[in-house]
Amino acid sequence: MYDNPVFPFLNNVFGSEYFDKFNYRDERFLPDWQKFLFYPYLWYLHNQIISEVDYADIRLTLIYSILWGILIYCLYRHKVTDIYKNNHLLSSLYIYIFISFIIWMLLFSILRYAVVIEMLGALLIIILVRRLFPKRAISQGFYISFMVLTALFLISVAWRSKGWNTLQDENKFVDVEDIRFPPNTLLKLYNYPTAGLIVPLAENNIFRAVGYEHFNCRPMKGSDFVERGKFCQIRDDIVKNHTGPVVIVYDDGIGNNLKNFEEYASIRAKCEDFRQAGTLPASWNCAAGHCPTWTRLEVALSRELSDGYFCRPLKNNLRKSWKICVPLELKKQILGE
Numbered sequence: 001m002y003d004n005p006v007f008p009f010l011n012n013v014f015g016s017e018y019f020d021k022f023n024y025r026d027e028r029f030l031p032d033w034q035k036f037l038f039y040p041y042l043w044y045l046h047n048q049i050i051s052e053v054d055y056a057d058i059r060l061t062l063i064y065s066i067l068w069g070i071l072i073y074c075l076y077r078h079k080v081t082d083i084y085k086n087n088h089l090l091s092s093l094y095i096y097i098f099i100s101f102i103i104w105m106l107l108f109s110i111l112r113y114a115v116v117i118e119m120l121g122a123l124l125i126i127i128l129v130r131r132l133f134p135k136r137a138i139s140q141g142f143y144i145s146f147m148v149l150t151a152l153f154l155i156s157v158a159w160r161s162k163g164w165n166t167l168q169d170e171n172k173f174v175d176v177e178d179i180r181f182p183p184n185t186l187l188k189l190y191n192y193p194t195a196g197l198i199v200p201l202a203e204n205n206i207f208r209a210v211g212y213e214h215f216n217c218r219p220m221k222g223s224d225f226v227e228r229g230k231f232c233q234i235r236d237d238i239v240k241n242h243t244g245p246v247v248i249v250y251d252d253g254i255g256n257n258l259k260n261f262e263e264y265a266s267i268r269a270k271c272e273d274f275r276q277a278g279t280l281p282a283s284w285n286c287a288a289g290h291c292p293t294w295t296r297l298e299v300a301l302s303r304e305l306s307d308g309y310f311c312r313p314l315k316n317n318l319r320k321s322w323k324i325c326v327p328l329e330l331k332k333q334i335l336g337e
Contacts, residue, residue: 018230029109039105040064051111059154060114063121066128067098090131093124176200177315179324180334181207184244188212190301191251196318208242210235247334248304248325249314310335 001007004014011019029050031039040061043049097120104114134143176197181187185207189195192214201207211226212235226235304325305311311325312335326334 181205
């Protein structure tokens, strides 16, 4: 679809017109080489070491420990080749998970990117539990009891962990107020991560959504994910040809806080450092330029909402800073107010 089989990665090789020609990689959570081997055990020393939010889930660390435990056991017993010959499927699964784990730590070390490793790691654990099942009846009782308690613990960890907001005490993981759009509505989403609203809003509505200024200048090394050549062209054509109502959702907590110009200026200076160091793409196609996302966001919203719109906070359990803006004449129909 994007002329790049691993889009958006390795675009300096594949050259998709939807993305800048550089090898995009989010390096915010990469470990130092001195900590590399022990990195999964250091996640608990302070918050947000492999994620944008607090992390408290021991399961990935358990998988990492099992992988090294199996390798050390095989090397110690000198049974590496014998085990592979007798257990092709198990050995292939182990090798795949082990290599994937190491590559994940080298390239990203971002928790949500490891979901496949967690899934396959659970399968590896189940196979090992079955193969280690004891033969003596009395041992079987203790073994089963221990494994049941361990399984209950590992299942409960996910529920009790701190989520992107607060999973505890929530009736729903995603809870967004009931919004009813008129036919042929265009939803403009300003600022990251408003795109997360598309799925819950689509449950009761048919609409088209486009994104603007998603405030990922730093991890994108000066660029903004939605503000690039082909994506800009497609989006602008959609907006130009649209004839129905327009509803706007934006995040008031990151890029539209008009009182916080000092933060914007500081980050803009970092982007300028990227530019001077020559690490930014040479060709940017959007007329507004790429780096000063926050200034452009303020200008765009002031232009969009200058007249004829009613804005208020969007009721949801995902992000308190989201606001929804609707045409005044459609306020009662869309918001019921």
